[in-house]
Amino acid sequence: MHVSSLTLRDFRNYARLELDLSPGISLFYGPNAAGKTTLLEALFLLATTRSPRASSDRELLRWDAGGEAGALPFARIASDVHRLSQSLRLEMLIQLRQEEQANDVQLRPQGNVQKLIRINRKPVRAFDLVGQLRVVLFTPADLELVHGAPAQRRRYLDLTLSQLDPHYVRTLAYYNRLLQQRNSLLRAWRERRRPRRAVDDELGYWDAELCKAGGYILAERLQAVAELNSILATLHGDLTGTAEPLVIGYVPRLAYPAELGDLPDAEQLRAALHAALLHCRTDELQRGQTLLGPHRDDLTFAVAGVNLGLYGSRGQQRSVALALKLAEARLMTQRSGDAPVLLLDDLLSELDMHRRRHVLHTIQQPQQQTLLTATDLSDFEPEFLHSITRLRVETAQVFAV
Amino acid sequence: MALPPNAPLPLVEPVARLIEAFNQLPSIGPKTASRLTFFLLRADAEVAQQLAAALTDLKEQVRLCKRCFNITVDELCPICTNPSRDQSMICVVEEPLDLLAIERTGAYRGLYHVLHGHIAPLDGIYREQLKIDDLIQRVRTEPITEVILATNPNTEGEATAYLILKDLVPMGVRTTRLARGLPTGGDLEWADSDTLGSALEGRREL
Ligand SMILES: [Zn+2]
Numbered sequence: 001m002h003v004s005s006l007t008l009r010d011f012r013n014y015a016r017l018e019l020d021l022s023p024g025i026s027l028f029y030g031p032n033a034a035g036k037t038t039l040l041e042a043l044f045l046l047a048t049t050r051s052p053r054a055s056s057d058r059e060l061l062r063w064d065a066g067g068e069a070g071a072l073p074f075a076r077i078a079s080d081v082h083r084l085s086q087s088l089r090l091e092m093l094i095q096l097r098q099e100e101q102a103n104d105v106q107l108r109p110q111g112n113v114q115k116l117i118r119i120n121r122k123p124v125r126a127f128d129l130v131g132q133l134r135v136v137l138f139t140p141a142d143l144e145l146v147h148g149a150p151a152q153r154r155r156y157l158d159l160t161l162s163q164l165d166p167h168y169v170r171t172l173a174y175y176n177r178l179l180q181q182r183n184s185l186l187r188a189w190r191e192r193r194r195p196r197r198a199v200d201d202e203l204g205y206w207d208a209e210l211c212k213a214g215g216y217i218l219a220e221r222l223q224a225v226a227e228l229n230s231i232l233a234t235l236h237g238d239l240t241g242t243a244e245p246l247v248i249g250y251v252p253r254l255a256y257p258a259e260l261g262d263l264p265d266a267e268q269l270r271a272a273l274h275a276a277l278l279h280c281r282t283d284e285l286q287r288g289q290t291l292l293g294p295h296r297d298d299l300t301f302a303v304a305g306v307n308l309g310l311y312g313s314r315g316q317q318r319s320v321a322l323a324l325k326l327a328e329a330r331l332m333t334q335r336s337g338d339a340p341v342l343l344l345d346d347l348l349s350e351l352d353m354h355r356r357r358h359v360l361h362t363i364q365q366p367q368q369q370t371l372l373t374a375t376d377l378s379d380f381e382p383e384f385l386h387s388i389t390r391l392r393v394e395t396a397q398v399f400a401v
Numbered sequence: 402m403a404l405p406p407n408a409p410l411p412l413v414e415p416v417a418r419l420i421e422a423f424n425q426l427p428s429i430g431p432k433t434a435s436r437l438t439f440f441l442l443r444a445d446a447e448v449a450q451q452l453a454a455a456l457t458d459l460k461e462q463v464r465l466c467k468r469c470f471n472i473t474v475d476e477l478c479p480i481c482t483n484p485s486r487d488q489s490m491i492c493v494v495e496e497p498l499d500l501l502a503i504e505r506t507g508a509y510r511g512l513y514h515v516l517h518g519h520i521a522p523l524d525g526i527y528r529e530q531l532k533i534d535d536l537i538q539r540v541r542t543e544p545i546t547e548v549i550l551a552t553n554p555n556t557e558g559e560a561t562a563y564l565i566l567k568d569l570v571p572m573g574v575r576t577t578r579l580a581r582g583l584p585t586g587g588d589l590e591w592a593d594s595d596t597l598g599s600a601l602e603g604r605r606e607l
Contacts, residue, residue, distance in 0.1 A: 177556065184522035194527060198567075202528070205563035209556070 001338045002369035007078040010062040012038045013396040022389045027372045030393035036373035040343040042077045047135040049126045057113040072096045081133045084338045091118040134163045134340035136329040138347045142321035150298035175213040182206040190288030215270030217294040225250045228327050236323040253296035342370040470515040487511040492549040499589040506598035519557040547575040577604040
């Protein structure tokens with residue numbers, strides 16, 4: 001798939017931008033803080049509804065956004081997306097939340113910003129946007145994926161699956177909501193704000209629903225890891241020139257019975273999760289939180305039996321991160337028949353010749369749209385530069401070259 | 402030149418106070434609050450007096466029915482005191498507005514029980530904040546043969562229904578839930594009468 005346009009208004013440092021994009025490779029270059037990464041971020045937001053870097057969504061609005069009297073300040077992102085079977089116009093309005101809505105218990109304020117989304121001019125919920133545009137973002141921060149907190153690795157799988165399967169997005173959101181309710185219940189008991197009476201009855205509904213959603217999420221993740229592993233069996237070796245496969249291990253907090261095999265189905269996992277939850281009741285009451293389930297799981301990355309998250313050199317970890325992202329892109333292509341848009345943020349400058357050649361080979365495939373950023377053109381071969389679209393970015397303005 | 406967004410507006414105190422009061426209401430923002438206030442300022446004194454009296458009466462005269470917790474001006478609500486209502490059925494709803502929605506269908510002739518909310522631990526709402534124990538007490542003492550759980554078809558509504566069911570099962574009373582077909586995640590309050598009527602008709606045993 002590819003995007004043919006990107007429109008920004010009052011988004012970060014951009015006041016106004018109307019950009020046409022080629023279906024092949026576009027290279028955005030210019031000094032630091034000019035707004036190159038912001039372009040990739042905008043597309044990532046349209047694909048996932050979330051920013052890869054903002055700690056608060058408030059930061060997405062330009063500092064003096066929305067000057068018109070009476071209107072609430074807002075930022076706007078829009079793009080025309082062309083998929084195998086259809087073309088779509090995606091729009092996101094990021095708006096300061098009105099006070100009246102912050103009072104409403106139903107709409108829990110997240111920061112103080114709300115996102116309004118339209119597909120082909122029709123308002124839809126955030127869930128419905130995810131996966132309409134599929135992207136894979138490569139950034140130097142991907143290294144965190146390998147040696148950072150488990151949450152980063154869960155996010156890697158969740159972002160991949162969410163973009164591929166609308167049911168996964170919804171179930172994950174539902175699971176997280178159930179989890180918050182259940183944790184609040186456990187915490188109230190732990191802090192002795194409520195008598196521990198009929199505990200099993202009170203937890204019953206949350207247990208059953210959590211395990212149903214959790215079993216599904218777990219099964220989907222195990223399946224995705226199996227597919228990624230078969231991709232990585234050759235990809236990592238090709239990338240590093242060592243012929244050694246990278247193996248992702250899924251480490252569930254739930255120790256499910258070995259007789260279920262490598263790929264238990266959602267129902268088997270639901271049952272196992274339910275049994276295990278009942279088993280750790282006392283522990284959960286003491287700790288005041290849900291101790292089992294996909295929200296506590298982790299991944300390991302091993303080459304030749306060595307856990308590279310723990311024992312890998314920085315170079316090895318960088319290769320792992322790169323291989324994981326390339327594998328994610330290939331998984332999306334395999335499952336949907338449509339290649340995702342690749343967003344490479346200041347990535348090539350960090351790679352050695354061999355890895356760089358591999359990445360360039362990947363992005364030069366037909367039907368592959370790629371947006372690259374770089375500070376310096378001297379990192380690239382003249383031949384490569386002539387075959388692509390170059391765009392200069394300076395103080396939040398983009399110039400065709 | 403527009404004022405900076407957070408500058409205090411140069412308003413006299415009574416006007417500012419009413420705007421502030423309107424602004425606290427659900428779905429009313431600063432703009433609507435100002436519009437309502439200036440409307441009342443221009444309108445005949447009568448309009449404002451009627452509104453003021455209605456507001457005072459609302460808080461002074463309206464209370465909850467002793468039996469079913471519907472809103473009422475007397476000790477018991479008009480449904481509880483109506484002898485032609487079927488005294489053997491209770492329909493359990495989250496809010497008085499849900500009761501009105503079911504009344505509008507005309508498909509139900511029994512009694513009600515209003516819980517005044519749903520289970521939501523995240524918002525600090527547990528069973529003891531709801532009228533669940535009062536419901537159990539009613540089923541124990543009144544000649545009830547069927548309880549219809551008409552909480553909303555969303556997570557919190559289902560969690561509430563589940564908890565009530567747990568209490569009712571050992572009591573041996575027939576317990577039913579509205580048929581599926583209501584928009585999931587939605588509120589009864591907003592369901593159209595036909596859909597709600599047939600959900601009531603096709604209620605299933607739990
Ligand atoms: Zn009553």
